[in-house]
Amino acid sequence: MxxxxxxxxxxxxxxxxxxxxxxxxxxxxxxxxxxxxxxxxxxxxxxxxxxxxxxxxxxxxxxxxxxxxxxxxxxxxxxxxxxxxxxxxxxxxxxxxxxxxxxxxxxxxxxxxxxxxxxxxxxxxxxxxxxxxxxxLPGAWLTAYRMLFDRAALEPGGTVLVQGAGGGVSTALIVLGSAAGYRVWVTSRSAGRRKQAEALGAEAAFPPGARLPVRVDAVMETVGEATWEHSLRSVRDGGRIVVSGATTGALPPAGLTHVFFRQLTIAGCTLGTRDQLARLSRFCARNRLAxxxxxxxxxxxxxxxxxxxxxxxxxxxxxxxx
CATH class of the missing domain: 3.90.180.10 (Medium-chain alcohol dehydrogenases, catalytic domain)
Known part of the structure; x- marks a missing residue:
């Protein structure tokens, strides 16, 4: 074969x-x-x-x-x-x-x-x-599903920042988050990719490191070292940063004063369970998500x-x- x-x-x-x-x-x-x-x-x-x-x-x-x-x-x-x-x-x-x-x-x-x-x-x-x-679905989309609906602990209508636009996990986060009723913001170095992200359902797209209108409830982090400081500054007090990758480096400055003083939660995420994959496939089919x-x-x-x-x-x- x-x-x-x-x-x-x-x-x-x-x-x-x-x-x-x-x-x-x-x-x-x-x-x-x-x-x-x-x-x-x-x-x-x-x-x-x-x-x-x-x-x-x-x-x-x-x-x-x-x-x-x-x-x-x-x-x-x-x-x-x-x-x-x-x-x-x-x-x-x-x-x-x-x-x-x-x-x-x-x-x-x-x-x-x-x-x-x-x-x-x-x-x-x-x-x-x-x-x-x-x-x-089993890789990038399952990871995004678990990040949003399990690890992030978001309430309906919450605001999510997706660091980076264009990868499999990032595009899945935009589509799934928008379908679930979250306000999804993204960052990207590329103006073209920012426009593509908005076409997928992102409410707004910003250059990397941009000051956001308000701090978000949760940050979806797959980029790592290049965006970590911005993620810490962009999440609200008591909010969460969900990490599923570090494509630009896995050893950024920790920013521990942000973590303990502002009571942030850092949650790791890798893939998901078989049951979550079954739920994801039904969610996509029911909402006609591709x-x-x-x-x-x-x-x-x-x-x-x-x-x-x-x-x-x-x-x-x-x-x-x-």
């Missing part, structure tokens, strides 16, 4: 570590099954794997990809939940298992014509949702998608059609 793999890692030449070629068909062990992948979505996690930035248990070589939608062995249209955990230890959440991983780390991932996954990781795909849209897709490429042209993400020219998600 055709698959996209990391055959080695190199921080200086990540795309040189990418291989698109034939791989052996997956086999399903007890409790697992196989899914014929119709669409899969690229995440920055896949690019980081090629750069050698990954967990200590990262397996190389490995088939990349964690997000997918397809058809299971019984002919059902499904969405693949990417978090692999020990059911006996998870306490209702897969990532409470200290040994949890996502597809493409310990186990071969979704950038292939077929993938093996635990049966419990399959979520029904809503009938009216395309495979391409569904493939975007992920922002920058481009759809055949799996054979996956290198183009990786290059676009590496160059920073993507707005929304890159999807591979199998």
């Amino acid at each position: 055709l698959a996209v793999s990391a055959i080695r890692t190199d921080a200086g030449d990540p795309l040189g570590c990418l291989d698109v070629g034939e791989r052996a068909e997956p086999t399903a062990v007890d409790g697992w099954t196989t899914v014929s992948v119709r669409a899969s979505a690229l995440n920055r996690h896949d690019l980081w794997t090629l750069r050698g930035v990954g967990p200590p248990f990262q397996r190389i070589p490995i088939i990349l990809g964690s997000d997918a939608a397809g058809v299971d062995e019984d002919g059902n249209s499904v969405i693949v939940h990417s978090v692999i955990g020990d059911r006996a230890n998870r306490r209702g959440e897969e990532d409470s298992d200290p040994h949890w991983s996502v597809l493409g780390e310990r186990h071969d991932g979704t950038f292939a014509e077929r993938v093996a996954v635990p049966r419990r990781n399959l979520v029904p795909k809503p009938a009216g949702m395309s495979f391409e849209d569904a493939a975007c 992920p922002v897709i920058d481009r759809v490429l055949p799996l054979s042209r996956a290198r183009e998608g990786f290059r676009a993400m590496s160059d920073g020219s993507v707005f929304g998600k890159v999807v591979f059609a199998s």
Whole structure:
């Protein structure tokens, strides 16, 4: 079968570590099954794997990809939940298992014509949702869903600041937050991306570091070092900053006087549970929400998608059609 793999890692030449070629068909062990992948979505996690930035248990070589939608062995249209955990230890959440991983780390991932996954990781795909849209949900959209509706503890009508506009999580935050009735503000260095964010439903868009009209109830932080100080200054007393990434650096000045004196809450967020993925898919279907897709490429042209993400020219998600 055709698959996209990391055959080695190199921080200086990540795309040189990418291989698109034939791989052996997956086999399903007890409790697992196989899914014929119709669409899969690229995440920055896949690019980081090629750069050698990954967990200590990262397996190389490995088939990349964690997000997918397809058809299971019984002919059902499904969405693949990417978090692999020990059911006996998870306490209702897969990532409470200290040994949890996502597809493409310990186990071969979704950038292939077929993938093996635990049966419990399959979520029904809503009938009216395309495979391409569904493939975007398990990673960026699930992370955004959990940030907004779990970690942020927002009341109806609250004001949210999304740091950065254009990435998969950021665009999902804008669409989901607007649909939920939040007042969504965003920041971006690009005037064009600020306009695109407003077209998605953001009430206002500002340059990085801009003084806001009022302090917000919560900040959604995926950028890290470049925006952290602004996030601390922009949230109201007693508000929350929800962090799910740090693409510009993970060691900014902490600003602890802001945290304790103004009684701020810093909440971390990574992906979400299978049940949250099921709720997210129903929420999107009921409200006719669609992920922002920058481009759809055949799996054979996956290198183009990786290059676009590496160059920073993507707005929304890159999807591979199998």
